[in-house]
Every structure is written in structure tokens, then in C-alpha cells.
Amino acid sequence: MKKAAVIILFLLCSLTFTNLYADTPPGHIAISPPFFELSLGSKPINESIRMVNLKKEPIKVKVEVYNWTMDEKNEVKVIPGTSQSLEQWMLINPLSFTVEPAGTQIIRFSIRPRTKPDPGEHHAMIFLTEQLPDSLETKKNAIKVLFRYGMAVYADTDPVKKSSTLASLTCDKGASMLKAEISNTGNIRTRLKGNYTIWKAGTFPGFKAMTDYINKPKTEKKPDGLLDSGALNSAPVLAGQRRTVITPIGTRDNKAGNFVVAVKGMLDDKPVEKLFP
Structure with missing residues (x-):
């Protein structure tokens, strides 16, 4: 059983969506771009995310992608995927990694629809979550602040209707x-x-x-x-x-x-x- 006390710091980038696009968000990381807005047709889409570790120690990160919506409080809510939700069509690499101090990690993803996309918006949320370091697994009374950064990916298929x-x-x-x-x-x-x-x-x-x-x-x-x-x-x-x-x-x-x-x-x-x- 882990003995360290852990504080998870949620940064839902566009997502609580209150203009949290800082160069150095809490957690001492830099991530770019803050979100993606893409055009989705019949051809695959290939993009990448850049993460820089500004801490003085290595960070372990896990990558996950989910379907989501905005609830009544304008907060991100993870929901089950559908045949038309974007995360069903996404491939991400790597899904876990360690970044050394002052190091950079590139996370690549591609979008390859398995069915014909319906007109309009398809979206997914990529979560980058810091994992507890091995050195704290057995330490007592240790406090560690971890980050969880949510990056929205929007892919729009014509005909698009703004109303x-x-x-x-x-x-x-x-x-x-x-x-x-x-x-x-x-x-x-x-x-x-x-x-x-x-x-x-x-x-x-x-x-x-x-x-x-x-x-x-x-x-x-x-x-x-x-x-x-x-x-x-x-x-x-x-x-x-x-x-x-x-x-x-x-x-x-x-x-x-x-x-x-x-x-x-x-x-x-x-x-x-x-x-x-």
C-alpha cells in the first residue's frame, strides 16, 4: 500500500475552461499546443503534443483519451464512447513515459475514422497524468503534488453549421x-x-x-x-x-x-x- 499523501492537481485545459493556457502551468510543466481544432475528412490526421519537464526531478506520465461532454456547471465530464466519438478513431504513442529534468517528450497521435464521420463536431479529451515516483511508493508522511492535464481535440466534418x-x-x-x-x-x-x-x-x-x-x-x-x-x-x-x-x-x-x-x-x-x- 502506498504511504505517501498525494495531491492531484487537475488542469482541464480548455477545458474547467477558464483561460488556463499558461506557459508554465502548476505542476511545473509546459505543454503545447493547448488544444487542437482540426478538419476531419476521409484522410488520416497526424498531430503531436510537446511536453517539457521544468522540474528538477524526472516525471512519469500516463496518457489516456476519452469521450467527454460539458455538464451543467461547465465542467468536463467523461462519458462512454460511441461509434461517432473521436476517441474511438485515435491512436496515441507513447501511452506512458518518463521525462528527465529539462527534457522534452513528443506524444504523437493519429485520427483514422472507422466509419464515415457524421457532419459536425467530433471531440475527445487527451489526459496527461503524472504518476507517483517510485521513490515515494514506500515513504511515510510524504506529500506529492501531481498534475493531470486535459487537452481537448476537436475534429469538424463538413457541412459545418454554426447557429x-x-x-x-x-x-x-x-x-x-x-x-x-x-x-x-x-x-x-x-x-x-x-x-x-x-x-x-x-x-x-x-x-x-x-x-x-x-x-x-x-x-x-x-x-x-x-x-x-x-x-x-x-x-x-x-x-x-x-x-x-x-x-x-x-x-x-x-x-x-x-x-x-x-x-x-x-x-x-x-x-x-x-x-x-
Whole structure:
């Protein structure tokens, strides 16, 4: 029996899907790309993942692939595969490996459909899970933080249909959050992409000026009146789903309410602009 206490650190890359695309995620690894969006036809697809070990010790990793969906809380949920789910058509090599300190491992995968893909999205989640080192198998009172990184793979087959609706977009200043209710009646995922900014009351310069600021280097001075800014939560809403996507915003220090929140983004090809006084 293992004596070490183990803490598993879950990094569901696109997946809790709250913009966790860091160069060095917790667990001291670097993985690229963060996810895949591919076109799936009759020919095989070959891709690769690059993992770098930034720790000062070797890491043992296990690779698994599953079918998945997003539950009501916008969290990844593993579900049984079907004849049309992508993981049924994937071959991955290697399935386990050890990476030395400062070393790199390439994980290759191919997609070879066994049946004709239906139109629309097919997806899978590749999990890279760190295994307990042999040196800790018998140690007592040892604490080890392990990572589990989930990488989404999307493969789309023509004809693709994008059809989404922003049913509502609200701002709860007291709870410091934006809520976007999105309905997806298409056959591939949709995302609300964009940014929010928070301004002192009476200083919002308009959406064009907001866009100009967002596109500038972060090292430049903030415009007068700007309190905070950030990216919207771009969690995917899968085909056939209706979900509420929440973006935490930095209004906790502005309880007096003398500020406005501006949101600018895109849902598929539809622009979104809204100002909350």
C-alpha cells in the first residue's frame, strides 16, 4: 500500500475552461499546443503534443483519451464512447513515459475514422497524468503534488453549421461576475470571445477606444478612469447545449457602485457590445 499523501492537481485545459493556457502551468510543466481544432475528412490526421519537464526531478506520465461532454456547471465530464466519438478513431504513442529534468517528450497521435464521420463536431479529451515516483511508493508522511492535464481535440466534418444565440448577458456587481446565457443549435461548439473593462463612472470612452486599449501592449499606461480589464471566459458551449458561462471580474474593491462595466466580444460571427452602468 502506498504511504505517501498525494495531491492531484487537475488542469482541464480548455477545458474547467477558464483561460488556463499558461506557459508554465502548476505542476511545473509546459505543454503545447493547448488544444487542437482540426478538419476531419476521409484522410488520416497526424498531430503531436510537446511536453517539457521544468522540474528538477524526472516525471512519469500516463496518457489516456476519452469521450467527454460539458455538464451543467461547465465542467468536463467523461462519458462512454460511441461509434461517432473521436476517441474511438485515435491512436496515441507513447501511452506512458518518463521525462528527465529539462527534457522534452513528443506524444504523437493519429485520427483514422472507422466509419464515415457524421457532419459536425467530433471531440475527445487527451489526459496527461503524472504518476507517483517510485521513490515515494514506500515513504511515510510524504506529500506529492501531481498534475493531470486535459487537452481537448476537436475534429469538424463538413457541412459545418454554426447557429448560436446569446439569450442574455448580465452583470452582477455584488458577486463580481458576468453571466452569459448561450444557446447552441448548430453542430459544432461555440464560444463567447472578447474582453471586459471596468471604468470609473463618467469616464468610459466608448467601445472603439476600449478596443484600441486592449490591442496595445500591456506595458503602456492605462487610460484615465480605467480600473480593471480582462478576457471573457471562452468556455465552449457544445452542439445542442444551453449553458450559462460565468466570467469573474474585478469589482470587489468597488462596492460603492460608482463604476461601469463594458463588454465587447464576438459569438461566432455576431458582435456583442454592452455597457452596464
